[in-house]
Amino acid sequence: MTTARELALHVLQSLETGKQRSDQILHRTLQNSALNRIDRALTTGLVNGVLRYRFQLDFIIGRFYHHNLEKAAPVMKNILRLGVYQILFLSKVPDWAAVNECVKLARKYKGERMSKLVNGVLRKITPESVTLEEWLKEKKVEEQLAVKYSHPQWLVERWIEVYGREKCETILSYNNQFPSFGFRINRLKNSARQFFSDPIMAGSMHEESGIENFFLSKDFSAFEPAVIDGRLTVQNPTQALACLLLNPPPGSNVLDLCAAPGGKATFMAELMENNGQIIAVDHYEQKLVKIGSHARALGITIIRAVAEDARSFTLEIRPNAILLDAPCTGTGVLGRRAELRWKLTSETLRELLVLQVELLDHAAELLNEDGVLVYATCSIEPEENSLQIDAFLRRHPDFIALPVGEHLPEPFRQSNEGKGAILTLPGEHPGFDGGFCQLLRKIRV
Numbered sequence: 275m276t277t278a279r280e281l282a283l284h285v286l287q288s289l290e291t292g293k294q295r296s297d298q299i300l301h302r303t304l305q306n307s308a309l310n311r312i313d314r315a316l317t318t319g320l321v322n323g324v325l326r327y328r329f330q331l332d333f334i335i336g337r338f339y340h341h342n343l344e345k346a347a348p349v350m351k352n353i354l355r356l357g358v359y360q361i362l363f364l365s366k367v368p369d370w371a372a373v374n375e376c377v378k379l380a381r382k383y384k385g386e387r388m389s390k391l392v393n394g395v396l397r398k399i400t401p402e403s404v405t406l407e408e409w410l411k412e413k414k415v416e417e418q419l420a421v422k423y424s425h426p427q428w429l430v431e432r433w434i435e436v437y438g439r440e441k442c443e444t445i446l447s448y449n450n451q452f453p454s455f456g457f458r459i460n461r462l463k464n465s466a467r468q469f470f471s472d473p474i475m476a477g478s479m480h481e482e483s484g485i486e487n488f489f490l491s492k493d494f495s496a497f498e499p500a501v502i503d504g505r506l507t508v509q510n511p512t513q514a515l516a517c518l519l520l521n522p523p524p525g526s527n528v529l530d531l532c533a534a535p536g537g538k539a540t541f542m543a544e545l546m547e548n549n550g551q552i553i554a555v556d557h558y559e560q561k562l563v564k565i566g567s568h569a570r571a572l573g574i575t576i577i578r579a580v581a582e583d584a585r586s587f588t589l590e591i592r593p594n595a596i597l598l599d600a601p602c603t604g605t606g607v608l609g610r611r612a613e614l615r616w617k618l619t620s621e622t623l624r625e626l627l628v629l630q631v632e633l634l635d636h637a638a639e640l641l642n643e644d645g646v647l648v649y650a651t652c653s654i655e656p657e658e659n660s661l662q663i664d665a666f667l668r669r670h671p672d673f674i675a676l677p678v679g680e681h682l683p684e685p686f687r688q689s690n691e692g693k694g695a696i697l698t699l700p701g702e703h704p705g706f707d708g709g710f711c712q713l714l715r716k717i718r719v
Contacts, residue, residue, distance in 0.1 A: 531637060
């Protein structure tokens with residue numbers, strides 16, 4: 275039978291090529307396995323841990339691996355990473371067990387000679403033999419932080435420049451913590467008081483988020499039945515801010531561009547008391563199927579899903595509110611998508627900036643006069659956020675930025691400086707992902 279460590283290796287190998295997310299591959303792999311609950315948890319922990327600490331692991335391996343690690347086969351690198359992660363980060367796993375299991379994997383996938391190499395390298399690595407601070411002390415601050423927190427150095431350099439070292443280090447540290455689950459209570463079915471008065475839920479461990487009907491928890495399983503029956507939605511509170519900024523009243527005609535997977539569309543429908551219309555547009559039809567099934571579970575009937583390119587979509591009646599949740603680098607959610615930090619490049623950013631311009635300009639054309647537009651990303655890069663909005667306002671003199679309304683929670687009213695923009699940085703508000711949203715109005719000129 276395939277072991278937990280071998281399954282973890284399969285997932286890591288699958289991520290070497292292709293664009294699938296680690297959580298999707300992991301879920302599919304575990305579904306098709308016969309592992310028990312404890313081994314499933316080990317597989318999940320190994321995959322997420324290696325993805326988070328890959329750069330640091332490679333730095334440490336490089337001190338003991340007397341060849342060019344970059345030229346090693348991907349399977350060899352991943353076997354060594356799995357071994358070092360267990361030795362340095364998993365105190366409940368004996369070092370000898372970590373070494374032996376990785377030697378077996380090396381023998382199976384690369385032969386006897388490579389298994390001896392893995393054995394030799396891993397037996398030299400112990401918590402006592404790894405003196406990270408000593409090895410890094412002569413290096414530049416950017417490289418020290420990149421290795422210590424296992425992030426690409428180019429990202430560390432840009433965050434230090436934009437936010438300063440202290441905030442940068444907070445972001446880096448937060449991205450390596452195992453994140454809480456965010457939950458939204460479906461106000462169409464129950465209130466927070468009603469939900470937590472249920473004897474089954476009353477004792478569940480959770481924390482308030484500071485946003486009405488949103489809470490946080492490390493325990494997903496306790497709330498899974500309520501997610502299935504539509505009393506709850508899994509959604510980080512940062513995602514709520516764009517919807518609260520738009521604040522569509524009942525009876526609104528809302529256009530949700532780049533809508534999948536639909537969390538914002540369903541929250542807006544709840545804010546609208548399931549009264550009005552939301553047209554949810556996304557390029558990929560298979561993603562829209564999830565919006566429909568999710569809406570049905572929540573008891574929502576006002577969302578119409580449309581599979582079209584949001585840059586060219588047209589409709590007969592102009593909406594009075596548009597939410598554009600634009601594709602972005604996702605640098606605000608690297609704590610949830612650990613592998614994304616290794617796939618991002620400066621070229622990716624440049625390509626996305628062009629796409630965002632096209633989407634914003636088309637949204638501006640579609641919006642009715644005196645209507646409101648919220649532009650949102652899950653990025654913390656100024657080029658995708660405030661600078662993108664500055665450029666948009668220069669191109670569109672018929673738009674103005676609006677101040678944040680009183681209906682938003684106090685911390686977010688204080689931070690926007692009257693510009694109608696909210697930026698959350700990872701680690702700034704406990705449990706909140708990083709993200710940006712901007713409120714704009716179309717005026718007559």
